[in-house]
Amino acid sequence: MYNSIVLVKQVPDTANISGKVMKDDGTVNRSKLPAIFNYEDKVSLELALQVKERYGGKVIAVTMGPPRASDILRECLYMGADEVYLVSDRKFAGADTLATSYVLSEAIKQIGSYHFVFAGRQAIDGDTAQVGPQTAEKLNIPQITYTEELIDLKDNKIKIKRKIDGGYEIVESQLPVLLTVLKDVVTPRPFSAKRVTAYKGAKSLIELEKLTEENSLLYIDKLVHEYKERGLFINTLTTDDMNIDIERCGLKGSPTKVYKVESVVLASNGHKKIEATKAGLGDLVDQLMNDHIFG
Amino acid sequence: MNFKNEVWVFIEQRGGKPADVSFELLCKGNKLAETMGGVLKAIVIGSDTDEIAKQTFIYGADEAIVFDHPSLKNFRTVPYARILQNLVKEHIPRIVLFGASIIGRDLAPRVASNTKSGLTADCTDLQISDVKYLNQNHSNLLLQIRPAFGGNIIATIITPDVPTQMATVREGVMELSPLEKPKEEKITKLEYKSDPVDDLVQIIKQHREENKVNLKAAPVIVAGGYGLGTRDNFRLVEELAHTIGAEIAGSRAAVDAGFVTPDRQVGQTGVTVRPKLYIAIGISGAIQHRAGMQDSSKIIAINSDPEAPIFDVAHYGIVGDAMQVIPQFIEVYKHKLK
Numbered sequence: 001m002y003n004s005i006v007l008v009k010q011v012p013d014t015a016n017i018s019g020k021v022m023k024d025d026g027t028v029n030r031s032k033l034p035a036i037f038n039y040e041d042k043v044s045l046e047l048a049l050q051v052k053e054r055y056g057g058k059v060i061a062v063t064m065g066p067p068r069a070s071d072i073l074r075e076c077l078y079m080g081a082d083e084v085y086l087v088s089d090r091k092f093a094g095a096d097t098l099a100t101s102y103v104l105s106e107a108i109k110q111i112g113s114y115h116f117v118f119a120g121r122q123a124i125d126g127d128t129a130q131v132g133p134q135t136a137e138k139l140n141i142p143q144i145t146y147t148e149e150l151i152d153l154k155d156n157k158i159k160i161k162r163k164i165d166g167g168y169e170i171v172e173s174q175l176p177v178l179l180t181v182l183k184d185v186v187t188p189r190p191f192s193a194k195r196v197t198a199y200k201g202a203k204s205l206i207e208l209e210k211l212t213e214e215n216s217l218l219y220i221d222k223l224v225h226e227y228k229e230r231g232l233f234i235n236t237l238t239t240d241d242m243n244i245d246i247e248r249c250g251l252k253g254s255p256t257k258v259y260k261v262e263s264v265v266l267a268s269n270g271h272k273k274i275e276a277t278k279a280g281l282g283d284l285v286d287q288l289m290n291d292h293i294f295g
Numbered sequence: 296m297n298f299k300n301e302v303w304v305f306i307e308q309r310g311g312k313p314a315d316v317s318f319e320l321l322c323k324g325n326k327l328a329e330t331m332g333g334v335l336k337a338i339v340i341g342s343d344t345d346e347i348a349k350q351t352f353i354y355g356a357d358e359a360i361v362f363d364h365p366s367l368k369n370f371r372t373v374p375y376a377r378i379l380q381n382l383v384k385e386h387i388p389r390i391v392l393f394g395a396s397i398i399g400r401d402l403a404p405r406v407a408s409n410t411k412s413g414l415t416a417d418c419t420d421l422q423i424s425d426v427k428y429l430n431q432n433h434s435n436l437l438l439q440i441r442p443a444f445g446g447n448i449i450a451t452i453i454t455p456d457v458p459t460q461m462a463t464v465r466e467g468v469m470e471l472s473p474l475e476k477p478k479e480e481k482i483t484k485l486e487y488k489s490d491p492v493d494d495l496v497q498i499i500k501q502h503r504e505e506n507k508v509n510l511k512a513a514p515v516i517v518a519g520g521y522g523l524g525t526r527d528n529f530r531l532v533e534e535l536a537h538t539i540g541a542e543i544a545g546s547r548a549a550v551d552a553g554f555v556t557p558d559r560q561v562g563q564t565g566v567t568v569r570p571k572l573y574i575a576i577g578i579s580g581a582i583q584h585r586a587g588m589q590d591s592s593k594i595i596a597i598n599s600d601p602e603a604p605i606f607d608v609a610h611y612g613i614v615g616d617a618m619q620v621i622p623q624f625i626e627v628y629k630h631k632l633k
Binding site for chain 1: 309314369372373376396397398400401403404405407408409411412413414415416417426428438439443444448449450451452453454455456457492495496497498499500501502503504505514515539564571572592593595596606607609610611612613614615619620623624626627628631632
C-alpha cells in the first residue's frame with residue numbers, strides 16, 4: 001500500500017491568448033483567459049493512479065488556487081482520485097513559488113502521511129519548475145525531478161529512470177519522496193462516465209457557502225455534513241485550518257516582486273521584402289553569396 | 296541594509312566536464328560584480344575538480360570555492376543543496392546564478408527554499424540598477440528580466456527585501472567572453488561533511504551521449520514552426536537545411552507538435568543561437584522564440600501571414616506559402632551554386 005499526494009494546478013491557457021486578453025496598458029486580464037488543467041499535472045495524477053492500481057493505496061489531489069480551481073479537482077475525481085483538497089484563501093493570492101511551496105507543504109502536513117508526492121515538472125503559466133523542489137525541501141524529503149519511468153517499487157524503495165543533461169540516469173530513493181514528472185511518461189486516462197455522473201455535483205466549502213447565500217433555507221453546517229456523507233465534499237483548507245504563518249503566504253511571503261511589465265511592442269526594423277519568385281529568390285541568394293554566407 | 300556585494304556562480308559539471316553555461320554565467324557575473332564594486336566567486340562541487348577550478352579565472356572569477364570529494368562526483372540533489380545552502384547562510388552573497396539546465400533547475404529551487412531567497416527562472420537578461428520600489432530606494436538591485444505569460448509581456452522581477460537574489464539562465468543566453476588576461480588564481484578548498492540524508496537517493500547507473508546536435512556552433516540554421524502544419528511538410532525544412540549545409544531547428548510549438556526533437560528547440564526555453572544566417576519558416580515569432588535568435592547576423596523570415604511578428608526582427612522577409620517558397624529556394628540555390 002502506497003499513498004500518493006498529487007499537486008495539481010489550474011492555469012491560464014497561455015497558448016491561446018487572444019487580443020481581448022491583453023489590456024490597453026499591456027497587462028494580462030487573467031479573467032478573460034480560459035482556465036485549464038495543467039497537462040503535466042494530469043500526467044502525474046495518471047502515474048499516481050497507476051501506482052495505486054498496481055500496489056494499492058490512496059490518491060489525494062491537492063490544488064492551491066482561487067475558488068474556481070475546484071473545476072480541476074472535480075476532473076481529478078472523474079479520473080479516479082480518492083480525495084481532493086482545495087487550498088484557498090485570499091491571503092494566498094499573489095504568491096511566488098516560495099510562498100506557494102510553503103502553503104502547499106503545510107497543507108500536505110495537514111492532510112497526513114504519504115509515500116509519494118507527485119507533481120508535474122512545471123506549469124505553463126510560469127514554466128519555472130520550482131514549486132516541486134521547493135515543496136520537497138520544506139517537507140524535508142528527497143526529490144527526483146524529470147522522471148521518465150517508474151522501474152520498480154518494493155521494500156519502501158523506488159527505482160526511477162530520470163532525464164539528465166545529455167542522457168538519463170537510474171536512481172533509487174527511499175520513501176517518502178517527491179517526484180516531478182515529464183509530460184510523455186504516461187497518457188492521462190479519459191474521464192470515466194460513471195465517475196462523472198457520480199462526482200459532477202461535488203462542491204467545495206466556498207461553493208456550498210454560495211448556495212446558502214442564494215437560498216436562506218439552507219444551513220452551511222448541515223450542507224457540508226450532507227455533502228460529506230454523499231462523498232461529494234471537496235475538502236477546503238484556508239488559513240484557519242492550517243498551522244500557518246501569514247507572513248510567509250501570498251504577496252507578503254514572496255521575495256520576488258514584479259517591478260515592471262512591458263507589453264511587447266515591436267518596432268519594425270524595416271526588413272527588405274523579397275518576392276517569392278525565381279528572380280526575387282535569385283537576388284537574395286546573390287546577396288548572401290556577396291556576404292560570404294553562401295558559397 | 297549593507298551587503299557584501301558578492302556574486303556567486305554555481306559551476307556545474309557533468310561526468311567531470313564543466314558545463315558551458317556555468318562559464319557563460321561567470322562572464323556575466325564578472326560584469327555584474329564590476330558594476331556593484333563587488334567580487335565574483337565560482338562555487339565548484341565535484342570530484343577531481345582542480346582543472347575546472349583553474350578554468351574559472353579565465354572567465355572572470357576572483358576566487359573559486361571548492362568542495363572536492365569522491366562521493367560528490369555525480370550531482371545529487373541533497374548533498375549539493377546542503378553544501379550550497381550552508382555556504383549561502385554563512386556568507387550571504389548578494390547574487391547567486393545557476394544554469395537553467397536539468398541540474399540547475401533541480402538544485403536552485405531547493406537552495407532558494409532553504410535560504411528563503413528569491414529565485415527567478417530562465418532569465419533572458421540580467422542588469423544591476425538602483426530601484427525605487429514602493430517608495431523605498433534600493434541600491435544595486437538585480438533586475439531579472441524574462442518573457443512571461445505566453446510571451447505577451449516582458450517582466451522585470453526584483454528581490455528587494457531579502458539578502459540573496461537568485462536566478463537561472465539558459466545555456467547560450469549570455470555570451471562567453473574569456474578575459475585576455477585571466478585573473479589571479481585564488482582557490483579555497485572547503486571540507487565536505489557527509490550526512491546520512493545525502494544517501495537517501497543513490498545513483499545506480501548513468502548514461503550520457505555526446506551531444507550530437509550543436510546548434511550554438513552552427514553558422515547557418517534553418518528553423519521551422521507550427522505553421523508548417525504537419526511533420527511531412529516539415530521535411531521540406533530538412534531538405535532545405537541539407538541543401539545549404541545548415542543545422543535544423545524548430546520553435547517550441549514545432550517541438551510540441553513532434554515535428555522536431557527537443558534538443559533542436561530555439562528560444563527562451565530552448566537554445567539561444569547567434570548564427571551568421573537564420574532562416575525562420577512558418578514561425579510566427581513569439582517573444583520566447585525571438586529571444587533565442589534575434590542576435591543572428593542575418594535573418595530570413597518566410598511566412599504566409601504578412602503581419603507575423605517574425606518579420607519585425609527579419610532582415611529579409613518573404614510572404615508566401617512555405618510549401619511553394621522552399622522548393623523554389625532550393626532550385627535557385629542549386630542553380631546558382633552548382
